[in-house]
Amino acid sequence: RAVSGRSPPPPAPTQGSPCGSASSKDSVEWEGRSLLKALVKKSALCGEQVHVLGCEVSEEEFREGFDSSINNRLVYHDLFRDPLSWSKPGKALPGGPLEALRALDKRTGSGPATIALDSLSWLLHHLPCPILCQTLHALSRQDSCPGDTLPGEQVRVLGLLHEELHGPGPLGALSSLAQTEVTLSGTMGQASAHILYRRPRQRPTLQTQWFSILPDFSLELQVEPLLESQPPSDLHTPSVDPTTHLTFNLHLSKKEREAKDSLTLPFQFSSEKQQALLRPGLGQATSHIFYEPDAYDDLDQEDPDDDLDV
Amino acid sequence: MAAAGTCGTGTRSTGSMVAAASTNNVTSFQRRGPRASGADSGCSRLVSIAGTRPSVRNGQLLVSTGLPALDQLLGGGLAVGTVLLIEEDKYNIYSPLLFKYFLAEGIVSGHALLVASAKEDPADILQKLPAPLIDDSYKKECDEDVCSHKMEPDIKMKIAWRYQLLPKMEAGPVSSSRFGHYYDISKRIPQELIETSKWHGFFLPEKISSAFNVESCSLTPGYMKLLQFIQNIIYKEGFDGSNPQKKQKNILRIGIQNLGSPLWGDDICCTENCDTSHSLTKFLYILRGLLRTSLSACIITMPTHLIQNKAVIARVTNLSDTVVGLESFIGSEKETNPLYKDYHGLIHIRQIPRLNNLIYDISDVKDLAFKLKKKLFTIESLLRAPTLFLPQVVSFARGCQRPS
Numbered sequence: 001r002a003v004s005g006r007s008p009p010p011p012a013p014t015q016g017s018p019c020g021s022a023s024s025k026d027s028v029e030w031e032g033r034s035l036l037k038a039l040v041k042k043s044a045l046c047g048e049q050v051h052v053l054g055c056e057v058s059e060e061e062f063r064e065g066f067d068s069s070i071n072n073r074l075v076y077h078d079l080f081r082d083p084l085s086w087s088k089p090g091k092a093l094p095g096g097p098l099e100a101l102r103a104l105d106k107r108t109g110s111g112p113a114t115i116a117l118d119s120l121s122w123l124l125h126h127l128p129c130p131i132l133c134q135t136l137h138a139l140s141r142q143d144s145c146p147g148d149t150l151p152g153e154q155v156r157v158l159g160l161l162h163e164e165l166h167g168p169g170p171l172g173a174l175s176s177l178a179q180t181e182v183t184l185s186g187t188m189g190q191a192s193a194h195i196l197y198r199r200p201r202q203r204p205t206l207q208t209q210w211f212s213i214l215p216d217f218s219l220e221l222q223v224e225p226l227l228e229s230q231p232p233s234d235l236h237t238p239s240v241d242p243t244t245h246l247t248f249n250l251h252l253s254k255k256e257r258e259a260k261d262s263l264t265l266p267f268q269f270s271s272e273k274q275q276a277l278l279r280p281g282l283g284q285a286t287s288h289i290f291y292e293p294d295a296y297d298d299l300d301q302e303d304p305d306d307d308l309d310v
Numbered sequence: 311m312a313a314a315g316t317c318g319t320g321t322r323s324t325g326s327m328v329a330a331a332s333t334n335n336v337t338s339f340q341r342r343g344p345r346a347s348g349a350d351s352g353c354s355r356l357v358s359i360a361g362t363r364p365s366v367r368n369g370q371l372l373v374s375t376g377l378p379a380l381d382q383l384l385g386g387g388l389a390v391g392t393v394l395l396i397e398e399d400k401y402n403i404y405s406p407l408l409f410k411y412f413l414a415e416g417i418v419s420g421h422a423l424l425v426a427s428a429k430e431d432p433a434d435i436l437q438k439l440p441a442p443l444i445d446d447s448y449k450k451e452c453d454e455d456v457c458s459h460k461m462e463p464d465i466k467m468k469i470a471w472r473y474q475l476l477p478k479m480e481a482g483p484v485s486s487s488r489f490g491h492y493y494d495i496s497k498r499i500p501q502e503l504i505e506t507s508k509w510h511g512f513f514l515p516e517k518i519s520s521a522f523n524v525e526s527c528s529l530t531p532g533y534m535k536l537l538q539f540i541q542n543i544i545y546k547e548g549f550d551g552s553n554p555q556k557k558q559k560n561i562l563r564i565g566i567q568n569l570g571s572p573l574w575g576d577d578i579c580c581t582e583n584c585d586t587s588h589s590l591t592k593f594l595y596i597l598r599g600l601l602r603t604s605l606s607a608c609i610i611t612m613p614t615h616l617i618q619n620k621a622v623i624a625r626v627t628n629l630s631d632t633v634v635g636l637e638s639f640i641g642s643e644k645e646t647n648p649l650y651k652d653y654h655g656l657i658h659i660r661q662i663p664r665l666n667n668l669i670y671d672i673s674d675v676k677d678l679a680f681k682l683k684k685k686l687f688t689i690e691s692l693l694r695a696p697t698l699f700l701p702q703v704v705s706f707a708r709g710c711q712r713p714s
Binding site: 128167274278 | 515571613
């Protein structure tokens with residue numbers, strides 16, 4: 001399933017959104033970072049190498065909650081401490097976020113890897129959107145580089161995006177790049193994820209999964225809670241029936257149908273005559289012309305066109 | 311170039327028709343013999359390019375788009391020297407199909423191909439093209455589709471009994487010299503067809519160096535490189551008549567995928583008032599100039615649903631010749647509407663060009679929907695009025711249709 005760490009190999013940017021729900025509730029923060037950390041933990045437990053590009057929180061804060069085995073697999077590229085590279089070169093990542101992304105591109109060469117971008121919003125604010133899209137595409141294209149492509153050597157890219165910080169343009173652009181899109185929301189204290197999974201050349205599937213994240217960042221999937229206090233949101237509006245409200249009658253009653261069937265039609269021949277007309281006899285031509293001259297017809301046997309010199 | 315050829319073919323065909331009609335040999339109408347001059351044997355040569363035919367309305371040279379139903383909607387086919395713009399559907403599922411049909415038609419007809427993409431390697435795109443259907447395998451496909459609605463051959467038709475014995479379907483495709491072929495999406499095109507075809511690929515991440523410095527010219531570097539590549543191919547291979555003695559004339563089919571998406575370096579999908587807002591429109595203008603002076607036809611798919619500025623969409627539509635929009639029902643409320651339950655989306659013909667003509671060649675049917683079956687992509691008229699659309703219904707889907 002897409003939410004668990006065993007997500008399908010192609011890259012999967014994740015969209016986490018603090019949601020001010022439309023109903024009159026208190027605004028609850030459905031934050032996505034814990035989900036990101038849960039996915040990172042799952043990938044690390046699977047034995048993959050995890051690279052994290054941290055921009056919004058410090059390294060200590062990100063590593064908090066992980067035990068040592070996971071922390072050993074985690075390679076943290078820190079952009080939070082010194083994003084503009086003011087300190088001495090060599091200490092922080094030189095060149096800014098773009099160079100950091102490109103370094104990630106070159107670094108992962110051995111074995112399956114997961115790259116977590118914490119967050120795409122920060123990167124969108126510091127890089128022009130087309131360049132970010134191109135770099136992300138290059139990152140995720142690593143699994144299809146020329147030569148032997150082992151299925152285990154695929155790179156998974158997870159990105160965290162804060163929905164309300166961006167307009168529809170960058171959101172649409174990034175979601176068209178993504179293979180799986182997870183939008184977080186929830187009701188009544190329960191977090192839910194709306195997962196849109198696009199398979200190549202097939203219809204995308206939309207799924208809603210309720211989950212909760214335990215303190216040690218393992219993911220627990222849950223069933224949908226019973227919604228009693230709210231009007232049930234899955235009551236569809238009655239489907240439209242196009243045959244109602246017409247000015248003519250589309251349905252026949254039984255009597256009308258019988259009357260219709262017993263009506264003799266003007267050119268209805270008996271079945272023998274039909275067969276005779278359909279299958280012409282052996283010596284006949286396929287079409288006849290039956291001509292009955294009127295009283296006013298001029299039946300001149302001479303061909304009037306004979307004297308034309310054509 | 312195409313225009314000069316068309317008047318020639320028009321008069322030539324009338325002359326030959328009259329010559330054939332006269333029974334005796336004493337006639338003043340003589341068929342014009344083939345031109346002796348080798349340099350401009352354009353008239354007789356143009357018509358005989360494989361995979362093209364002159365339009366029945368105005369003699370314009372047409373190529374097939376790969377979907378005979380779409381050809382009919384566009385007035386016989388896509389005119390050589392024009393751009394077909396496909397507005398992508400929201401999840402980009404059906405527009406790549408039209409793109410692939412166009413390219414596959416080029417391979418089957420023996421045209422040269424130029425595939426440009428920023429997302430996928432052109433070699434991979436070519437591997438995934440659908441396989442052409444030949445003759446009896448096509449008939450079998452249609453039989454499978456129709457057999458669920460099959461009528462017994464001796465069923466009594468009450469009113470139209472004279473038509474009982476007429477065959478239900480028209481003949482399928484016969485050979486690859488036809489105009490417009492049918493394809494099986496579930497199968498890949500055979501490898502030898504790709505190898506014998508001449509194709510050029512443009513994959514943006516390979517062509518653009520990693521120096522992401524902002525250029526001061528008004529075209530984004532990706533577009534500039536693509537235009538240079540296209541111009542180079544047209545000149546080198548002689549599609550604009552620059553190397554006339556080389557070989558037989560052929561058509562160049564250009565396919566550009568996802569133009570305008572951020573992967574091309576264009577931020578027209580990201581912001582509403584972008585700095586390079588004229589980049590895309592300039593590209594289309596220059597591309598159209600390149601196409602008009604060469605024997606080529608181009609298909610472009612564009613994610614217009616992502617473009618934020620509606621004025622840009624209007625300008626892009628005006629700069630293209632034929633514009634077809636796809637709207638899929640996935641995720642929208644139309645998915646549950648029983649009116650649309652048999653279909654996967656709507657297809658809108660937004661613009662048809664008026665080339666060498668005083669009137670537009672618009673079809674009468676305006677409400678069109680498409681359906682992706684397991685092996686075929688069909689376009690049908692949405693409103694099944696019983697008698698009004700009967701001739702068009704039969705010729706659209708070539709018999710793969712319930713007899714209504």
